[in-house]
Amino acid sequence: MRQFILLILTASPTLSMAQEGMPIVHEFFLALKQAIHQQDTARLQQLVFPFKDDVEDMQMGIIENMLHGDPQQRGDGAFSTYALDTLIAHHLTEVKPIPNGLYTQLSGDRFFGPLLSGYKQQYIWVMDFHDVHIILLEKRSRLQLLFWENLNNLLNPGLRR
Numbered sequence: 001m002r003q004f005i006l007l008i009l010t011a012s013p014t015l016s017m018a019q020e021g022m023p024i025v026h027e028f029f030l031a032l033k034q035a036i037h038q039q040d041t042a043r044l045q046q047l048v049f050p051f052k053d054d055v056e057d058m059q060m061g062i063i064e065n066m067l068h069g070d071p072q073q074r075g076d077g078a079f080s081t082y083a084l085d086t087l088i089a090h091h092l093t094e095v096k097p098i099p100n101g102l103y104t105q106l107s108g109d110r111f112f113g114p115l116l117s118g119y120k121q122q123y124i125w126v127m128d129f130h131d132v133h134i135i136l137l138e139k140r141s142r143l144q145l146l147f148w149e150n151l152n153n154l155l156n157p158g159l160r161r
Contacts, residue, residue: 025095028143049144076149086154094129
């Protein structure tokens with residue numbers, strides 16, 4: 001049986017890469033949860049990528065949503081601790097290295113393109129699950145949250161596996 005499992009892992013590089021990356025993803029979200037619980041704005045600024053668009057400071061907007069989470073909120077930056085707990089408990093396997101097609105699409109995007117095209121594909125992690133979208137950037141073996149939307153959609157118990 002052990003040989004069969006090793007054969008599957010070595011024959012599936014995508015699965016292997018995702019499994020190798022899981023500790024970094026798990027550690028990131030636990031650190032995020034702790035910083036939110038402690039209302040540690042300085043730590044949150046380290047965990048959320050400093051990004052501004054033409055209109056607003058995205059980093060501070062996401063941090064503000066984290067500190068004042070609302071389970072009813074939807075859309076960009078939507079957050080609640082309940083949704084984060086659900087993500088950690090049930091859906092971390094949905095956070096994966098970005099697929100080729102999505103990398104190409106987002107690298108050409110007017111909003112994210114200039115930033116993402118500066119990162120090699122293997123350093124971008126995404127979640128695209130039941131209309132929940134997350135983009136994480138990896139630098140020096142550490143993750144930062146670039147963007148998320150509809151995180152509270154995870155609160156729907158029908159989504160849990």
